[in-house]
Amino acid sequence: MSIQSEKSTRTKQKLTHAAVKLFKERGFENTNVRDIAATAGMTTGSFYHHFHGKIEVLNEIYDSRDVYFGKLLGDLAQHPPYNQAIYDFFVDHMVHRVADDGKDFTWHRMFGMKKHSTTAHELxxxxxxxxxxxxxxxxxxxxxLAEAINEHLFLVFRGVTYEWCLAGGDDGENNLKDLMERHIAAAIQAFAG
Structure with a gap:
């Protein structure tokens, strides 16, 4: 990778990290491009050199997480029992990510993007x-079929996340985790061998 390419990658990462921070703090709708650039210590022009707008940043966040979770699942697949690994993935890893993102950011990512994982995604x-x-x-x-079980598990995950997002107040990670534990366990049990 050339020095210029590395610099461009670092700049894009700084902008993405700044966007995540602001989306969590202010919400997607209350964050503008100028704020993202300023938080990253850059100009608005630098932002537009790397992204066309906030939606493109959101897609970048989504894509990087897709790769991260795909690798994590590959690691989890090396250690039986596998049902426990599936459960842990949803209840620990996904719950932590969603709760850390907060309700507004999660809501917008789930419903504003109209983009969900498909079999083409690493996740x-x-x-x-x-x-x-x-x-x-x-x-x-x-x-x-593994694809049918997968679809069911992610429908349960999105349904629980949707309910958590709708709940008023600042329901933190514990409430989301309690909901996810019950429903993911039931979903896995429904397909138990």
Whole structure:
């Protein structure tokens, strides 16, 4: 990678980190490009050199997390029991990320982007791989396709997250975790081998 390319990557990362910080603190709608650039210590022109707008930053955040969670799932797939790894992924890793992002940012990411993981994304590929290992080990019922189990688990995850976002007040990570524990456990049990 050239020095210029490395500098461009670092600049883009600084802008992305600044955007995440402001989206969490102020919400997506209450954050503007000028604020993101200033928080990153850059000009608005620098922002527009790397991104077309806030939605593109949101897509960058989404894509980087997709890669991160895909790798994490690959690591989790190395350590049975696999059903426990699936449970831990949703209840620990995903809950922590969602709660850390806060309700407003999560809401906008889920519903404002109109972009959800598909089988083309690393997150889904990683989860399908983990589900296949659980099926092969007899932990999940082999009569169900891994893709169907995956779809069900993510529908449960999004439904619980949606309910948490709708709840008034500052329901923190504990409330989200309690909800996720019950519903993900029930979803995994529904497909148990």
């Amino acid at each position: 889904y590929k990683g989860m399908i791989g983990l589900i296949e290992k659980a099926r092969d080990a007899g932990e999940l019922n082999g009569q169900y």
